[in-house]
Amino acid sequence: xxxxxAIDAGTTGVTCLYLxxxxxxxxxxxxxxxxxxxxxxxxxxxxxxxxxxxxxTLAEVVxxxxxxxxxxxxxxxxxxxxxxxxxxxxxxxxxxxxxQDKRTAPECARWRAEGRxxxxxxxTGLVIDPYFSGTxxxxxxxxxxxxxxxxxxxxxxxxxVDTLIVEHLTGARRWRTDATNASRTLLFDIDARGFDPDxxxxxxxxxxxxxxxxxxRSDFGRTDPARCGVALPILGTIGDQQxxxxxxxxxxxxxxxxxxxxxxxxxxxxxxxRPVAVQGFLTTLASDAVGDVSYALEGAxxxxxxxxxxxxxxxxxxxxxxxxxxxxxxxxxxxxVVLAPGFTGLGAPYWDAGARGALLGLTRGTTRAxxxxxxxxxxxxxxxxxxxxxxxxxxxxxxxxxVDGGAAANDLLMQMQADFCGARILRPAExxxxxxxxxxxxxxxxxxxxxxxxxxxxxxxxxxPRLDDTERARRLDHWRESLxxxxxxx
Numbered sequence: 001x002x003x004x005x006a007i008d009a010g011t012t013g014v015t016c017l018y019l020x021x022x023x024x025x026x027x028x029x030x031x032x033x034x035x036x037x038x039x040x041x042x043x044x045x046x047x048x049x050x051x052x053x054x055x056x057t058l059a060e061v062v063x064x065x066x067x068x069x070x071x072x073x074x075x076x077x078x079x080x081x082x083x084x085x086x087x088x089x090x091x092x093x094x095x096x097x098x099x100q101d102k103r104t105a106p107e108c109a110r111w112r113a114e115g116r117x118x119x120x121x122x123x124t125g126l127v128i129d130p131y132f133s134g135t136x137x138x139x140x141x142x143x144x145x146x147x148x149x150x151x152x153x154x155x156x157x158x159x160x161v162d163t164l165i166v167e168h169l170t171g172a173r174r175w176r177t178d179a180t181n182a183s184r185t186l187l188f189d190i191d192a193r194g195f196d197p198d199x200x201x202x203x204x205x206x207x208x209x210x211x212x213x214x215x216x217r218s219d220f221g222r223t224d225p226a227r228c229g230v231a232l233p234i235l236g237t238i239g240d241q242q243x244x245x246x247x248x249x250x251x252x253x254x255x256x257x258x259x260x261x262x263x264x265x266x267x268x269x270x271x272x273x274r275p276v277a278v279q280g281f282l283t284t285l286a287s288d289a290v291g292d293v294s295y296a297l298e299g300a301x302x303x304x305x306x307x308x309x310x311x312x313x314x315x316x317x318x319x320x321x322x323x324x325x326x327x328x329x330x331x332x333x334x335x336x337v338v339l340a341p342g343f344t345g346l347g348a349p350y351w352d353a354g355a356r357g358a359l360l361g362l363t364r365g366t367t368r369a370x371x372x373x374x375x376x377x378x379x380x381x382x383x384x385x386x387x388x389x390x391x392x393x394x395x396x397x398x399x400x401x402x403v404d405g406g407a408a409a410n411d412l413l414m415q416m417q418a419d420f421c422g423a424r425i426l427r428p429a430e431x432x433x434x435x436x437x438x439x440x441x442x443x444x445x446x447x448x449x450x451x452x453x454x455x456x457x458x459x460x461x462x463x464x465p466r467l468d469d470t471e472r473a474r475r476l477d478h479w480r481e482s483l484x485x486x487x488x489x490x
Contacts, residue, residue, distance in 0.1 A: 002071045004442045005061060005232065007054060008435040009077040009161050010240065011035075011098065011262040012309070014050070015432065016057035018067035019439045021448055022456045025430060027067050029060035036095065041102040043344070047083055047092035050161070051168050055228060058169075062230045073169075073223065074236040074442030076243035076434050077161040079184040082133040084140050084147060087157045087175070090167045094144050097136040100262075100302060100344045104135035105353035116202065123189045123196050125274075125283030127351050131300070133160060134186030138203040151209050160185070162237040163211045169228055170221035175211040178220075179293045180239040182213045183285040190285050191274060193293065216242070217291020217445050236441025240434045241265040242286040245296065247437030248402045248428070251289040251452050256398060258383060259434065260405035260413070263347070264304035266386050268396065270295040278394040280349025280386070287437075289451040291444045297394070299348040299386035303341035303357075305407045307375045310343065317368040325412045328373035336361040337374040338482040341382060346487070349389055354488025361482075376413045377420075381479040384420035388476060400424040402460075404433035411463075418463040422472050425463040 003026065008015040012035060018027035031053040036044040061067050080099035083092045097103070108128050111117075117128050126132055137158050141148045150156050159167065163177045182188040182195070187205060189196040195207040214220065220234040238246065241259055245267045248257045255269045268275075269286060274295050277283055286296035308321045318324060342355030359371065390396045400423055407413060408427055418425045430436065440452050449455050467475070 002446070002448060003067070003069050004439040004446070004448070005058070005067065005070045005073045006435040006439040006442070007058065007073065007075045007165065008240065008432070008438065009050065009054060009075070009165060011078045011100070014053040014057050015435055016061045017432070017435050017439070018061050018064065018070060019436070023436060023439060025432070027061045027064045029057035031056045041105070043098040043101045044095035045081060045098055046095055047164060051165070054165055054168065058228050062228070070230070070232060072235040072442040072446040073232050074438030074440070075162055075165055075234060076238050076240050076438040077165065077181070079160065079181055079239040079241070080131055080133045081161050082136050083159050083164055084144065085157050085159045085164065085167070087155055088173065090171070090173070092164070093147065093156065094140065097140070099131055101136065102130045102345055102353050104130040104139050105345070107138070108135060108353060120186065120199070121277065123199060124183070124186055125190050125277075126186055127282070128186070129351055130345070130353050131347065132184060132186040133158070134199070134203045134205065137205055141204055151206065154208070156209060157211060158205070158209055159211060162239075166220050166234055166237060169223045169234065171224045171227055172221045174221060176214055176220050177211040178214055178216045178218065178237045179285045180216055180242040180287065181237070184239060188213070190283065190295070215292050216287045217441050219445070233445070235445030236291060236438060238287055238438060238441055241267055241298065242284070242296065243437030244404050244433040245269060245437065246287045246440055246452055247433035247435070248404060249453060249455065249457055250402065254396070256401055257433070258401045258403050260304050260379065260403065260407035261434070262304060262306045264301040264379060264383055266299040266383060266390070268297040268390070270297060278390065280351070280389055281394070282348070287441065289453050291441050291452075299390070301382045301386070302344045302347045304379050305405070306343070307339065307341055307378060308407065311372060311375055317371065324372050324376060325410045327369050328376050329412050331367070331369045331373055334374040334377055335363070335366055335370040337366055337370045338479070339371070339374040339378040340483055340486040341378050342486050348386055350487060352487050355486050358486045360485065376410070376416060379407065380413060380416040380420045381476070383417060384476060385479065387421045387423065398423055400426055402426045402428070404428065414463045415466070418465040419467040420472060420475060422465050422467070422469065424465070426460045427463070428458040428460055430458050
């Protein structure tokens, strides 16, 4: 029976799956790679470490006899992270700057003050923020000695993670990206579907230094068996959040998904027509039912599962993320503790790169259980604030949300999310919708299905809201008041 290999290159690790034609996961491999924090506010990846994780997981999957019937590969990835690569060899010339990195915050503040935000919003659907790739490229060209001169000689290409992986696996030296990843660069006109000369000139980037842009479902080349042990076509690449939207089958207008990954991401499918902008939300490109380009609204939060990682790696109060549910459930509430999540600034709806994290409301009675519960509440409250904004500002009726991502396996967190949102939470039995979306794209390209809404769907578990509207509003107001104390512009 034919199947698909999906590569999901996330922020902290790479997952590789083999899925059969019913989209059942038959083989799974995972490898973490290092995060580098050279100074406060800076987050980097080394390309060779990321690609080694791709190689290791792909080799493990293709060596399994169950994966012998694979007919194509789909790739999904963390989106705004960017590398400067040598065009002729594929070698990264410097560490990649990760989407969480804030080194360009001062320049972004200056550009906003100069009034550039309206043009950026009109052309790209985004806001001026260190989050996006274009400001990182601008920094690289200024700070890495000789890089601009090499770029001007045609020797450099700036690659997001999808482009880096495709080039690595194919060795074809044909640098390609897809429209969903391109739409996160701050350089791409989402209506004209091309890199915008005005925005490129603003950030000092020649469009020729950027990859060719294809629709998500496209032929991105064939893997080199000498590099990865298999010769298969790569028939789709897509940014991770758009991939999760597709993987959840959210291809009808208004369909909504919420991903719990390193960050949290709320996406609403908007189809062929660009939606009216909603304050605090981004307008971005996604995939429709056949793998072509569509529009979506997005609320992007920087600290989701990363809060749990901080509890483990930063504070050392848990040994494993799986401990959080039982520990948080051991207390009836957070004891008044609020964990403000601005560790890398705040995304939607504040877009405040200068915000900072804080633990508020501590008493002598505070225990690690209260702190852990406060972390889970912070994840759920951030999402609840976005959903309330979508209702009040966007006029959207959000009665239910399909969820995915590693933290979605936490039952207590899902119940909190239902309570704080006042919406039903629908959790598939398989929560890895990001990789599933990449598999759907590649399967469409391989002819396994005609449309994404014909793809088999997993069973759903439902979490019903229990808080009444009055208590929910009180909790949300208290969250906003607490968060306001950590904003740089408050």
